[in-house]
Amino acid sequence: MTPLFLASTEVWLDQLVNGLTTGSIYALIALGYTMVYGVLQLINFAHGEVFMLGSFAGYGTLVALGGNDLSGGMVAVALILAFLAAGGASLGTAVAVERVAYRPLRNAPRLAPLISAIGVSVLLSHLVDDGFLNGGAKFYPQIFPDGDIELGPLQVTYLQLFLMGSSLAMMGVLYWIVQQTKTGRAIRAVAESRDNAALMGVNVNRTIVVTFALGAVLAGFAGVLYGLFFSSIRGSMGFLPGVKAFTAAVLGGIGSIPGAVVGGYFLGLTETVGRELLNEIPGVNLPNQWKDVIAFALLVLVLIFRPTGIFGQKESKRA
Amino acid sequence: MASSTLRTAGLGMQFQGLTALADIDLAVPAGQIHGVIGPNGAGKTTLFNCVTGFYRPTTGELWLDDQRIDGLAPHQVSGLGVSRTFQNIRLFSTMTSIENVLVGYHLQAGGRTTAGRVRRPTGNRLRDGLGELATAPRSVAASLAEIAGSVFRTPSVRRAEAEAVARARELLATLGLAGRENVVARNLPYGDQRRLEIARALATSPGVLLLDEPTAGMNPQESLSMVGLIRRVRDELGTTIVLIEHQMRVVMGVCEYITVLDYGRKIAEGTAAEVQRDTRVIEAYLGTRAVSGGGHGAA
Numbered sequence: 001m002t003p004l005f006l007a008s009t010e011v012w013l014d015q016l017v018n019g020l021t022t023g024s025i026y027a028l029i030a031l032g033y034t035m036v037y038g039v040l041q042l043i044n045f046a047h048g049e050v051f052m053l054g055s056f057a058g059y060g061t062l063v064a065l066g067g068n069d070l071s072g073g074m075v076a077v078a079l080i081l082a083f084l085a086a087g088g089a090s091l092g093t094a095v096a097v098e099r100v101a102y103r104p105l106r107n108a109p110r111l112a113p114l115i116s117a118i119g120v121s122v123l124l125s126h127l128v129d130d131g132f133l134n135g136g137a138k139f140y141p142q143i144f145p146d147g148d149i150e151l152g153p154l155q156v157t158y159l160q161l162f163l164m165g166s167s168l169a170m171m172g173v174l175y176w177i178v179q180q181t182k183t184g185r186a187i188r189a190v191a192e193s194r195d196n197a198a199l200m201g202v203n204v205n206r207t208i209v210v211t212f213a214l215g216a217v218l219a220g221f222a223g224v225l226y227g228l229f230f231s232s233i234r235g236s237m238g239f240l241p242g243v244k245a246f247t248a249a250v251l252g253g254i255g256s257i258p259g260a261v262v263g264g265y266f267l268g269l270t271e272t273v274g275r276e277l278l279n280e281i282p283g284v285n286l287p288n289q290w291k292d293v294i295a296f297a298l299l300v301l302v303l304i305f306r307p308t309g310i311f312g313q314k315e316s317k318r319a
Numbered sequence: 320m321a322s323s324t325l326r327t328a329g330l331g332m333q334f335q336g337l338t339a340l341a342d343i344d345l346a347v348p349a350g351q352i353h354g355v356i357g358p359n360g361a362g363k364t365t366l367f368n369c370v371t372g373f374y375r376p377t378t379g380e381l382w383l384d385d386q387r388i389d390g391l392a393p394h395q396v397s398g399l400g401v402s403r404t405f406q407n408i409r410l411f412s413t414m415t416s417i418e419n420v421l422v423g424y425h426l427q428a429g430g431r432t433t434a435g436r437v438r439r440p441t442g443n444r445l446r447d448g449l450g451e452l453a454t455a456p457r458s459v460a461a462s463l464a465e466i467a468g469s470v471f472r473t474p475s476v477r478r479a480e481a482e483a484v485a486r487a488r489e490l491l492a493t494l495g496l497a498g499r500e501n502v503v504a505r506n507l508p509y510g511d512q513r514r515l516e517i518a519r520a521l522a523t524s525p526g527v528l529l530l531d532e533p534t535a536g537m538n539p540q541e542s543l544s545m546v547g548l549i550r551r552v553r554d555e556l557g558t559t560i561v562l563i564e565h566q567m568r569v570v571m572g573v574c575e576y577i578t579v580l581d582y583g584r585k586i587a588e589g590t591a592a593e594v595q596r597d598t599r600v601i602e603a604y605l606g607t608r609a610v611s612g613g614g615h616g617a618a
Binding site for chain 1: 371373392393394397398402403409411412413414418421422423459461462463465466468469470480519520522523
């Protein structure tokens with residue numbers, strides 16, 4: 001009896017875990033894109049750099065606290081501080097970018113802030129790469145406890161478990177804030193109608209800043225997770241995950257919070273499991289780099305066939 | 320609840336040469352139900368947009384009690400106690416009834432502190448820009464405080480939230496929407512949407528409530544119950560009400576004082592009986608009808 005697939009069960013499960021891991025990071029970043037789009041109809045292309053600066057802040061914190069020499073309980077303390085520093089750095093960056101590069105263009109044609117966003121993105125990534133690192137990279141201290149959990153053929157490292165679990169927890173907190181708190185109501189009100197929210201006494205500018213801040217904290221968090229998982233970080237590191245997360249947000253339906261999460265995981269899984277599936281075709285053997293081709297082919301297909309994404313609504317409600 | 324006077328002096332609004340409003344003097348005493356009528360395009364809605372800070376009037380002054388409000392941002396005007404509804408209903412359509420009302424309560428928990436010391440822009444772009452920049456750290460701090468307050472709920476935040484929910488329920492019940500709290504706004508029947516919009520407007524505890532054609536699209540029976548509702552809001556809450564209306568039966572039935580606009584100018588004012596006899600008013604309405612070939616329910 002010939003097996004159904006060429007690849008073994010272990011390979012499939014590996015790819016599944018890989019997909020969920022990268023999917024978590026995409027989802028965290030995608031939430032920032034989708035929330036800002038929701039309130040401003042702006043694609044914040046500098047969001048990838050917000051993620052990058054968060055990652056560097058986390059790196060700096062870990063190194064300052066002892067780097068690879070950290071051990072035992074200090075690792076946990078250092079990680080918590082690194083996440084806080086990353087969240088803070090990303091938040092500060094995003095809020096500053098909003099005020100300097102987006103707010104003055106609030107009433108300009110929609111193309112203007114978009115170009116401004118791309119400008120900020122290029123500026124920040126090159127500032128770090130050329131201004132501080134001279135094209136080199138930094139490497140995250142490998143302090144996360146090694147080891148894995150095996151469930152039959154399924155093998156998950158502690159780091160992957162932590163990454164997936166903490167991402168879900170962060171997304172849960174965000175969802176709770178948006179759905180259940182006063183701040184969240186203000187964000188949803190502004191997303192539906194900026195004018196209307198203002199007439200109800202909502203401070204629209206403040207709500208927009210809050211939206212940037214929330215998205216940025218998630219991106220900073222994702223930056224540290226990325227560093228812990230992929231180790232090497234550089235100024236340009238935000239570009240690819242940024243564009244992928246944007247793809248994920250479009251995939252899920254830009255403006256939709258559940259859409260960004262589903263889109264993130266869907267994209268992560270398509271890249272990994274999808275590539276493996278293509279490799280099942282006789283004569284095809286795509287190396288790992290093909291995952292980017294798959295991701296962006298998916299973006300093109302979504303834009304052509306379902307531009308509103310999985311959870312997206314038509315824009316007609318905005319009269 | 321509050322009751323405020325609304326006054327305009329020489330109010331004018333121009334859009335690139337088009338005069339939408341000119342030299343409007345209006346004085347609405349506290350607790351009055353004041354009608355604004357006039358043919359289509361007379362400037363009624365423009366007047367509302369000026370009062371709510373949505374437009375910045377080109378000339379004249381706007382006063383709410385003893386505070387000058389022209390030039391303020393909409394959320395600031397709202398914070399001082401002016402609220403409105405729209406001719407074409409503009410609810411937060413994907414939010415539930417109670418969430419719509421709770422947005423209106425947004426101000427209450429700490430937000431209203433700006434009232435009374437709102438800075439009016441000077442019109443000098445540089446000075447206003449610098450002034451705005453100087454407030455940046457404070458506004459960022461306020462944003463952070465808002466997030467922190469939402470996430471780490473202190474007992475006082477919880478209490479304020481619970482109180483807002485209780486008051487929102489009460490308000491919905493007053494407007495006949497009990498049992499509809501968790502219905503998403505766009506799924507409500509038309510009449511309920513109108514009432515919900517009023518509930519949401521009342522949630523900001525306005526001293527002045529502006530209603531833009533509250534009975535638009537309603538049958539006579541529904542209009543009648545809306546008239547009763549408007550009167551009840553004024554009687555029970557004391558709110559000053561200014562309403563734009565086309566159905567003359569509604570205007571004559573509920574308004575204690577009426578201002579008539581035509582081509583952006585005030586052409587008459589007085590009680591219902593006085594206005595009805597005014598020849599300029601009759602001319603404006605019949606004239607419009609003759610020119611445009613269609614009336615708008617004016618009797």
